[in-house]
Amino acid sequence: xxxxxxxxxxxxSLLPVLFxxxxxxxxLSRLMPGDPIIAHLPKNFTAEMYDEMLEQLxxxxxxxxQFVIYLGDLFTGNWGVSVTLAPGxxxxxxxxxxxxxxxDIAIFSIIxxxxxxxxxxxxxxxxxxxxxxxxxxxxxLVGVAIPVFWMGMMLQLLLAFxxxxxxxxxxxxxxxxxxxxxxxxxxxxxxxxxxxxxxxDYIHHLILPIACLSFITLASITRQTRSSMLEVLGQDYxxxxxxxxxxxxxxxxxxxxxxxxxxxITIIGLNFGGLLSGAVLTETTFNLHGLGELLLVSIQNxxxxxxxxxxxxxxxxxxxxxxxxxxxxxxxxxxxxx
Amino acid sequence: xxxxxxxxxKFEEVKEKSGIIKNTLLWIxxxxxxxxxxxxxxxxxxxxxxxYEKTISKRKFIRRLKSVLTILGIVIIFVIxxxxxxxxxxxxxxxxxxxxILVGSWDPPTPDNLLGQTKFGRxxxxxxxxxxYSSLTIALPxxxxxxxxxxxxxxxxxxxxxxxxxxxxxxTDVFLAFPGLILALVFVxxxxxxxxxxxxxxxxxxxxxxxxxxxxxxxxxxxxxYVEAARVSGSGNWRLMFRHVLPNCIQPIIISFTFDIGGxxxxxxxxxxxxxxxMSLIEWGNDISQARLHLTDAVWxxxxxxxxxxxxxxxxxxxxxxxxxxxxxxxxxx
Numbered sequence: 163x164x165x166x167x168x169x170x171x172x173x174x175s176l177l178p179v180l181f182x183x184x185x186x187x188x189x190l191s192r193l194m195p196g197d198p199i200i201a202h203l204p205k206n207f208t209a210e211m212y213d214e215m216l217e218q219l220x221x222x223x224x225x226x227x228q229f230v231i232y233l234g235d236l237f238t239g240n241w242g243v244s245v246t247l248a249p250g251x252x253x254x255x256x257x258x259x260x261x262x263x264x265x266d267i268a269i270f271s272i273i274x275x276x277x278x279x280x281x282x283x284x285x286x287x288x289x290x291x292x293x294x295x296x297x298x299x300x301x302x303l304v305g306v307a308i309p310v311f312w313m314g315m316m317l318q319l320l321l322a323f324x325x326x327x328x329x330x331x332x333x334x335x336x337x338x339x340x341x342x343x344x345x346x347x348x349x350x351x352x353x354x355x356x357x358x359x360x361x362x363d364y365i366h367h368l369i370l371p372i373a374c375l376s377f378i379t380l381a382s383i384t385r386q387t388r389s390s391m392l393e394v395l396g397q398d399y400x401x402x403x404x405x406x407x408x409x410x411x412x413x414x415x416x417x418x419x420x421x422x423x424x425x426x427i428t429i430i431g432l433n434f435g436g437l438l439s440g441a442v443l444t445e446t447t448f449n450l451h452g453l454g455e456l457l458l459v460s461i462q463n464x465x466x467x468x469x470x471x472x473x474x475x476x477x478x479x480x481x482x483x484x485x486x487x488x489x490x491x492x493x494x495x496x497x498x499x500x
Numbered sequence: 501x502x503x504x505x506x507x508x509x510k511f512e513e514v515k516e517k518s519g520i521i522k523n524t525l526l527w528i529x530x531x532x533x534x535x536x537x538x539x540x541x542x543x544x545x546x547x548x549x550x551x552y553e554k555t556i557s558k559r560k561f562i563r564r565l566k567s568v569l570t571i572l573g574i575v576i577i578f579v580i581x582x583x584x585x586x587x588x589x590x591x592x593x594x595x596x597x598x599x600x601i602l603v604g605s606w607d608p609p610t611p612d613n614l615l616g617q618t619k620f621g622r623x624x625x626x627x628x629x630x631x632x633y634s635s636l637t638i639a640l641p642x643x644x645x646x647x648x649x650x651x652x653x654x655x656x657x658x659x660x661x662x663x664x665x666x667x668x669x670x671x672t673d674v675f676l677a678f679p680g681l682i683l684a685l686v687f688v689x690x691x692x693x694x695x696x697x698x699x700x701x702x703x704x705x706x707x708x709x710x711x712x713x714x715x716x717x718x719x720x721x722x723x724x725x726y727v728e729a730a731r732v733s734g735s736g737n738w739r740l741m742f743r744h745v746l747p748n749c750i751q752p753i754i755i756s757f758t759f760d761i762g763g764x765x766x767x768x769x770x771x772x773x774x775x776x777x778x779m780s781l782i783e784w785g786n787d788i789s790q791a792r793l794h795l796t797d798a799v800w801x802x803x804x805x806x807x808x809x810x811x812x813x814x815x816x817x818x819x820x821x822x823x824x825x826x827x828x829x830x831x832x833x834x
């Protein structure tokens with residue numbers, strides 16, 4: 163019962179943040195320099211054409227009215243039509259496909275990074291100051307300090323251009339089609355359609371970007387796990403467990419790991435935001451035609467609607483992931499459910 | 501009886517005054533062992549033990565800072581700051597030449613250009629050295645802005661509590677809900693691509709983080725008994741906040757400060773890689789993005805700027821790690 167109350171309370175506290183995010187996105191996108199109407203009209207336009215386009219796009223209404231219309235549209239799924247970028251295409255279509263491509267990479271990166279990172283963090287803490295620890299700490303320091311795009315380029319150079327092991331660019335080779343669209347995630351779709359060719363091709367293309375992104379997140383998670391694990395291992399209850407005669411690995415598995423998990427999971431949630439930013443950079447490096455590219459292009463072309471859609475979607479993803487992490491928090495640590 | 505007592509006292513006083521220099525010299529001689537050899541303490545001096553407790557723990561702090569990695573970090577930061585300030589003396593070419601259009605392009609390393617050439621025949625080594633200036637000049641004011649504003653906002657929020665706290669925390673949540681690079685990108689796109697606007701963008705991005713950080717410490721520190729004592733003895737709110745509560749909350753701020761400088765340098769490199777930074781500056785990320793097309797035939801143009809970013813951020817991370825380990829209260833007795 164307290165679990166359900168906790169979930170409801172968390173969701174309710176989300177609403178003001180959601181409203182703030184929507185408002186801020188709207189304000190920021192309207193503050194962009196450049197005029198989408200001028201970009202849309204042909205070279206020599208008259209004042210009438212300008213006014214007509216203004217009215218057509220709904221930009222001549224007072225800003226509050228535009229905001230309310232925007233809110234209504236947002237929740238009914240009508241995110242407007244892209245004006246300058248790909249005139250006429252609904253924003254939803256443009257954004258959705260790319261969003262799921264980026265989301266694919268981000269989710270798999272963070273899952274891989276979390277699994278490996280927790281393990282290496284525990285190893286690093288238990289073998290403190292020995293060889294394994296030093297090597298892992300060295301790697302995690304490099305991982306935290308390295309720029310994503312540079313690492314991507316070095317990997318591209320070594321593994322894709324010098325030794326043609328992985329394709330360095332793109333997410334699919336030219337001839338391969340798309341799996342039937344069930345969820346929009348390509349890996350799951352191709353699994354569900356049992357189309358192994360598409361699946362292996364996709365994974366083959368994605369190994370390098372996912373390796374870059376997850377290396378960096380992994381480094382951060384390892385560092386955080388190591389320090390929280392060290393703190394937990396100094397606690398009294400661990401000492402009691404050892405005094406009672408528990409085997410060392412049982413001490414770690416049963417007592418220490420769960421307690422060390424809590425700050426680490428917060429870090430994983432916060433890193434997801436960094437992962438989304440890193441995904442923008444990685445997409446540029448590996449030409450993955452994802453959300454980041456759309457974001458950059460829409461900023462260049464001053465397309466309010468596409469920009470709104472992208473920023474809104476990215477932020478909502480981040481909020482949802484952090485919400486999930488808060489709920490996992492409450493699941494693991496009963497004290498937090500208050 | 502009283503007379504002799506007075507006389508004795510006077511005699512003692514006189515003896516005291518004449519013996520001051522002698523006493524000082526004896527004090528120095530006796531304690532020179534403490535001053536020179538850290539950690540050596542004579543067991544019999546129980547009273548002095550208490551006096552020197554503070555000095556000893558300070559020495560331990562400095563001793564803990566002396567681990568190899570931290571010194572390496574400090575050396576790296578020193579080198580990078582030297583590159584930033586005195587780049588013109590160290591680099592083989594001047595800034596105009598490093599930014600100009602010359603003969604030849606993408607040449608491999610020669611004795612003229614020690615690390616090779618990049619796009620318009622510019623020297624990679626000079627650009628790598630001059631890039632330190634733009635990174636540090638953008639990072640340091642940005643982070644100072646974040647810390648100062650974040651500390652004030654977080655302090656107000658944590659100290660007053662109530663609805664002020666709720667409102668400020670909601671606003672903070674809204675800003676923290678945006679992934680960092682995307683918000684920085686949008687800010688720079690709105691305001692324009694000048695160095696000052698980039699500083700401002702990163703500064704604004706950092707405020708919610710520091711506000712949260714210090715609010716957590718303030719919530720703990722304001723329950724301490726001496727805060728209540730100070731209030732009872734009549735200090736006003738601001739004085740309480742900044743003279744009593746703040747010194748307890750500084751420690752996570754200092755550690756975050758060093759880590760964040762590295763973070764801002766990385767984000768700045770990302771911004772300039774995407775093309776949204778000041779084009780007139782020599783920036784490492786910009787170099788990498790210009791050299792991208794020539795990845796296979798001019799590796800040096802891509803490798804060295806990225807390597808400089810790696811080394812710089814690594815230096816700040818090492819120092820941050822060292823500071824965190826040295827300031828850690830739990831490990832003080834080890």
